Amino acid sequence: MNPSEAIKERHPEIDLEALRDKYRVERDRRLRTDGEEQYVEVSGKHAHYGEDDPYSPEIKDRAPITDEVEVLIVGGGWGGLVTAARLKQAGVQDVRIVEAGGDFGGTWYWNRYPGCQCDVDAYIYLPLLEETNYVPTMKYAYAPEIYEHARRIAKTFGLYDNACLQTRVREMRWNEDAGRWFVTTNRGDEFKARYTVIATGPVSRPKLPGLPGLDDFQGKIFHTSRWDYEYTGGDHSGNLDKLGDKTVAVIGTGGTAIQCVSHLGQSAKRLYVFQRTPSSVDLRLNKPTDPEWKESLKPGWQAERQRNFDDVCAGKNVPDLVDDAFTSIFKSVRLFMPTEGVESLSLDEIKLISELSDAYTMNGKRARVDAEVKDPKVAELMKPWYRLLCKRPTFNDDYLATFNRPNVTLVDTTGSHGVERLTKDGIVANGIEYKVDCIVSATGFEVSSSYRRRIGFEIFGRNGESLYDHWADGLRTFHGWGSHGFPNWFFIGTSQNGLSFNYTSTTTVQATHVASIIKQARERGATRIEPTVDAVDEWVSEIDRLCAAQWEFFEACTPGYYNNEGQANKRKQSLAAVTYGPGPNAFEDVIVEWRNANKLEGLIVT
Ligand code: NDP
Secondary structure: OOHHHHHHHHOOOOOHHHHHHHHHHHHHOOOOOOHHHHEEEOOHHHOHHHHOOOOOOOOOOOOOOEEEEEEEEEOOOHHHHHHHHHHHHOOOOOEEEEOOOOOOOOHHHHOOOOOOEOOOOHHHHOOOHHHHOOOOOEOOOEHHHHHHHHHHHHHHOOOOOOOEOOOOEEEEEEEOOOOEEEEEEOOOOEEEEEEEEEOOOOOOOEEEEOOOOOOOOOOEEEEHHHOOHHHHOOEOOEOOHHHOOOEEEEEOOOHHHHHHHHHHHHHOOEEEEEEOOOOOEEOOOOOEOOHHHHHHOOOOHHHHHHHHHHHHHOOOOOOOOOOOHHHHHHHHOOOOOOOOOHHHOOHHHHHHHHHHHHHHHHHHHHHHHHHHOOOHHHHHHOOOOOOHHHOOOEEOOOHHHHOOOOOEEEEEOHHHOOOOEEOOOEEEEOOEEEEOOEEEEOOOEOOOOOHHHHHOOEEEOHHHOEHHHHOOOOOOOEOOOEOOOOOOEEEOOOOOOOOOOOHHHHHHHHHHHHHHHHHHHHHOOOOOEEEOHHHHHHHHHHHHHHHHHHHHHHHOOOOOHHHHHHOHHHHHHOHHHOOOOOOHHHHHHHHHHHHHOOOOOOEEEO
């Protein structure tokens, strides 16, 4: 008997055929043809949903700046902060960060909704812990502690000195004669820079559901990343005391909603949660940092822990030092994989064992919904019918039980592809109007939409070529960071590099690499560097080859930003189809070997 047959015999309750059918049906009824077009950008008449800064007083007295810097970084979140820190460590002092928010922190500046927290082990998620001599207070840090850490990095590396906060880049244009990037902003600045780095992050541009009547609603409406505490009362820890007489609606049930719904349920007079696709929700089980463990940490501990996380997630047989929600998930999708002799199994057999492990794990998550949600009809609607990694798993101890409260109602909208429209008084779903005082749009960000939407400003390289035209048929980079025709230009992104579930590992590896390339270029007295056409072609083909198996998995998934809302024809734009298949550590090994060779191979160096 082969391993998969043995598993089926041990677990007769796993009915793979029935499950495959159910997953297919659930996926198909969510598919829609408009993909990213279903969402409205926060620009033009909707700009205030994303461009207003409710958290810092408006900086009014800064005169436009016209000057030149060595390196200009767009974005003061992790990517920008770590790149700047690494540049300073490499001796490059003339660095400016341009940041839209009133302070550093990126997503942790903007996301202050009640309950906001990071779901990855804080000891690997918060970057540069050893460099800043800090150890987080809890295993899963809350947003205020993470935001404070971003500020700590900025202070430690002197990044406030030359920063332009509450400033949005409007255009970036390469000037061949000057050998500089010319950059303009919404404040009338005209910067020149020898090097530019785009570190705008994957969750920086909120998106709104493109609903008819969006502008007609006359109550309060805001996106979760611009939480209006003046309206709700309370703070990050909840106690939203101004909602006691209010009917509130939340649109969306992704990672953000899962964290804030219990607080809204506790405070609002009435809460409607509009769900299109249920998330899988695990227990959080947070705990404070063990002081003895903290004392025992030896130099180099964080990088070792970060690499270990990605090794465990990649299925390597190593001790699990991190032991967080994500390493548990990756172990659970390999639950039934034999510990020995995997090499001798056929690919189909390996896939089948993974599918059985996945089915067993997801059955457990669906059973947890039954155990937590008292009304069996509501419980049924809240079960996730897809494979575990089709959507980002979520974690919260109180979310499911919130639906047992008499003031909380789940409105499942799958049959009608989500909320239908807004009226002046509320929300229409399944043909019914729900009158509400306040709408909280927990509808996410431009994670994998077109780069023009994601980055949000124009970039023109040599001969005035638009970056977005250059990438019209998919991203074209060398090692994820640079494109031919865009000299001295660096991109810190999620694609064509090693994407980790610990996103800051992804950015730290790239930031370290970018700083090292700029350092090497300066040491050679180079004024321009740029990937060759061949280097880009080879890397794009390599990524295509290594991603085929990933895409096969995600194509069968329920729609979402991992698979470009299920649009197979836009595969190359999808987040899941353009990462380095062998994983983040393997990717880091490739680029470290490349830079240690000290040849800048594949680059035109002038
Ligand atoms: P998501 O994109 O994950 O979720 C958006 C939600 O809005 C989905 O449930 C979506 O449904 C729903 N939606 C969109 N349009 C409609 C509609 N017309 N009607 C009804 N529902 C609709 O956004 P989040 O803000 O939750 O998360 C953003 C990112 O941040 C994710 O990557 C998330 O994992 C991450 N995150 C990470 C955290 C961490 O701890 N590190 C914490 C919180 C978020 P559907 O699924 O059907 O598209």
